[in-house]
Amino acid sequence: MATVARDKLARMLRGDVAGAFSVALTTSADVLSIEVDGVGSVAFPVSSAQARELLGRGQPARFGRGEETLTDPGVRDTWEIPTELVHARWDDDALNDILTTVKDELGLPIAAELTAGLHSLLVYEPGQFFRAHQDSEKDDSMIGTLVVTLPSDHSGGELIVRHLEEKNTYRGSTAELSLVAFYADCRHEVAKIRSGYRIALTYNLLLSGDTALPEGDEGAVGELAGFLREHFSTPVFSRYGGRPAGPPNRLVYLLDHEYTPRALGWRGLKGADAARGSLVQAAAERAGYEAVLALADIKTTHSAYEADDYYGGRGRRCWDDDENAEDDDTDDLADYDIQELIESTVTLTHWTGPDGDQLEATSLDVDEDEVCASSGTDDFEPYTSDYEGYMGNWGNTLDRWYHRAAIVVWPREQSFANRAETSPGWALDALAEMAPTDAQAAAATLEPFWDGALRARTSADSARISETFGKALRTADTVADAATASMLLGPFRVENLTAGGAAPFAKLASQYGRPWAVQLLRTWAGAGQPYWTVGGPERGRWAADSLPGLCAGLRAEPGGGETAAQLLVDLAWTWLREAIDSAARSSSPRSRDGGLDALGAPLASVLTAAATTGPADTRDTVLEHVRRQQDAVTALEMSALRAAAAPGGNGTRDETGFGELAADCAARLRSRLALPSRAATDWSITLAADGCGCELCETLRAFLADPSQRTLDWPLAEQRRRHVHSRIDAAELPVSHVTRRQGRPYTLVLQKTDALFTDELTQRATDQADLDWLVAEWHVPPAPQTT
Known part of the structure; x- marks a missing residue:
């Protein structure tokens, strides 16, 4: 099988550059002098006696876990002398010479300026250590850490620095300064001190000035540009076969170092990432594409088994706000026998503008056909992991989560669409600012994903839905094109249209015409689809709370508002009619009555809206349908009448039909109450x-x-007992049913209960109270006298 373009690109970058992640050097102790308030000058090599004096000025060092800064000697056991007590002075240009060497060895740009800011003075005594952790950037320009271990007679205390699968171990000296510089995202630890004292200064390494790398080799840039063109011109095939889809929308190249949101920028790339980034930027520019930086969360799922019957726990790493360390509390992968990769997902969480600033939060799941890397994700340390043992039908899986940075490339003409996919609200704002012709062209790039992207990002947030819908109405007016407006508004639902949207919607209906408005409202309402697949309880709440006010607002607007109001009443009634019929068919009396009761307020609103919108036969159709229902419809009628009589209801208006509804309900109640009470000996059901x-x-x-x-x-x-059980339970009959487990077959014992009488008495009392309320509230005339 031919190698795809993105893998060719990753392979080329893997061999093209190789940068160190840590560098070590030694220098004479004569170039550094240190004074500590309360101790005085520190003599080199540091004696045990003076080390103990320093301890007297120290305090237990802290570390970060999440948002907290903690002291836990099980994680970090060392002494830290407050920085304000420490005065470190380097002779002449000694520190500048050191930093120049560090800059060269780490592969940082030649023209950039690397400076060091003192962070802490640490003293380790026998038995103390610092577990593996990771420094985060304490400043926007921080790129790494410099550790200066002072000469002293001690054993143990090695500084171990890791990146990917590589590990470097550094030991101190008894006579010279030992310096180790490494990138901030490298995991590192201090091994336990076996004897003596380890004393170290730590500095934050800050990169500033001209941090741009020289332009890459012309041949390499040209070859990479060719790979990009090939990637964006090759259709993607589904993993399950079938016809190819269009070419990818983006290419995501995962970098080798980690970055925090505050430190993400082209000028802050580390080691090999910086050289690779420069090459990809140049290749993208040559090919006519746009490149941005991004942060990604990656989840991998492997089949896995516990080694030696060890039950794996869960671990999590945290950024440190003081020493910016991370507790190495993740699962030991040696505890698992890791098998094949089941799934890998990449989600972009932040990205920058093309110039590397204007960091934006995003949430975009990236297809595997759009991702490549020169280093595998499994080479990194997961920031958390989760093992799930055997669960019957599934399990024995190990999930691991990673933070990685990435370069994201896309065609310039797809820039707007890529950003819009993660932020529909931003896209609508941007379209509204464009000239109509430009807006139509930009909106056309959204059509392939607009429906899914908008629904996914608003479905669970009512405030966001309302805000985005308002923007969509305004933008649909701005684009001045009926088809574009329909596409932008299509993903919404009729529940999103409330009284506040009446004026802008009526304006759109007038601008684009009645057929456009009718088709859009039918789409929003799910016309032609089974009622249970659209709306649900939200449709009922919308009808109850918004329909009358919305229709009144539409009628007050010139143009297409009246037509829209009439159609909304018809669509609401179509849904409500099917919902009433479904609830009335329920075999469970409680479900039936509860369902009908919940539909009362929507019915009251439909009658109110129908009375003032459109012809009177809509109201008559609603009333006739209700009157044709079985006797249990009183639950619906009473609920509707109580909603209409509530403060703010419109029940006093004769044209609404509530008087007729009250009369029908009263007649049904009187008919039930006229039936003779059950005799004490009548157990019929x-x-x-x-x-x-x-x-x-x-x-x-x-x-x-x-x-x-x-x-x-x-x-x-x-099986036959089970059928009888189900019939009794479904009908909620006052009959107990138990199985006497004697003989074969077992005996089902049915017994009618006293609830047959008590439930009937309760229902008669409820019916009488409801009838009394109807007479008092709705002035229902008394029943005709019989002679």
């Missing part, structure tokens, strides 16, 4: 027909209908 006419149901129905039979002993096999 009616089992509603649900289409099942099996012999078991016929036997059950006969037992229930018998007014004198209270119990039934019924030998049945398990």
Whole structure:
């Protein structure tokens, strides 16, 4: 199989540059003098006696875990002398010469200026140590750390620096200054002191000035530009086969060092990243593409097994706010036998502008066909991991999460679309600022992903939905094109349209015409789709809370507002009618009554809106449909009438039809109350027909209908007992059903309960209270007298 372009690019960059991640040198102790308040001058080599004096000025060193700064000798056990007590002076240009060497060895730009700022003076006594940790940038220009170990007679205390799979170990000297410089993202530790005292100054390394690298080799730049063109012109095939999709939208090249958001920038790239970044930037420019820097979170999932029956725990690393160290509390990967890679996901969390500034938060999952790297992610240290043991059908997996930086390249004409995919609100603001022709062209690049991107970023945040919808309405007006406006507004739902959007929507309806408005509203409402697949409870709340005010607002606007209001009432009623019918068909009385009760407020709003919007036959259609329902519809009617009578309701208006609804509800209640009360000896129960006419149901129905039979002993096999159980429970009958586990088959014992009487009395009391309320609130006329 031919090597894809992105892998050719990664392979070329892997061999093209190689930079050191740490550098060590020694120099005479004569170039440095140190005074500590309360101790005086520090003599070299540092004696044990003077080391103990220094300890007297120190305090337990702290480390960071998340947002906290902690003291824990199990993680960091050393003494730190406050910086304000320490006065370190270097002779002449000694420190500048050291920093020049460090800059060259680390591969930093020649024209840049590397400076060092004192951070701490540390004293380690026997038995003390600092577990593996990682320094973060304490300043926007910080690129690394310089450790100056003072000469002293001690054993142990080695400084161990790691990056990827490499490890360098550095030991102090008894006569000279030992200096180690390394990039801030390198993991490092101080081994336990076996004897004597280890004393060290630490400095923050700051890079400033002209940090640009020289332009890369013309041949290399040209070859990389060719790889980029090939990548962006080759269609992507689905991993499951089928027809190829279009070419990739971006290329994500993962870098080898880690960066915090504050330190991410072209001038702050470290080691090999800096040289590679310069080459990719030049190649992108030559090919006519745009390159930005990004931060990525990567999750890998491997099949894995515990070694030696060890149960793996969970670990997490944290950035330090003081020493900026990270507790090395992650899982020891040696505890697992790691098998094949199951899945790897890359999510971009931040990116910059093309010039490397204007850092923006983002959230973009990147396809595997868009990612490449010169170093595998498994070569890095995960910042957390999670092992899941065998769970029956799945498990034995090890999830690991990593922080990496990346260079992201995309065609210039796709720049707007790439940013819009992660921030629809930003895209709408940007479109609104463009001239109509430019906005239409830019919006056309959004169409392939706009629906999914907008829904994914607003579905769980009502405030964001409202804000974004308002922007979309304004932008749809600005683009001055009906098709573009439909595309931008299409992903929203009718629930997003409230009274506040009446004026801008009416303006759009007038601008683009009635057919445009009708089609958009039908799309928002999910017209033609089963009601349970659209809207849900949100549709009911929208109808109850927003529909009358929205329709009133639309009618007040000139142009297409009246038509839009009429269509909204029709769409709301179409959904509500199907919801009423579905609730009324429920075999569970509680589900049926609860469902109908929840639809009362939406019904009241539909009647109110229908009374003032469109022809009167809409209201009549609604009332007729309600009147045709079974007797249980009183739950719906009472709920609607109470909503209409509540403060702010519109129940006093005759044209709404609430009077007719109240009359129908009263008639149903009176009809139920007119039935004679159940006799004390009447144990009959009616089992509603649900289409099942099996012999078991016929036997059950006969037992229930018998007014004198209270119990039934019924030998049945398990599956047949289960069917009877389900019929009783679904209908919520006042019948207990237990299995007497004697003989074969077991006996199902059915017994009618006293709830048959108490429930009926409760229902009659409720019906009477409801009828009294209707008479008082809605002035329902009394029932006609019979002679």
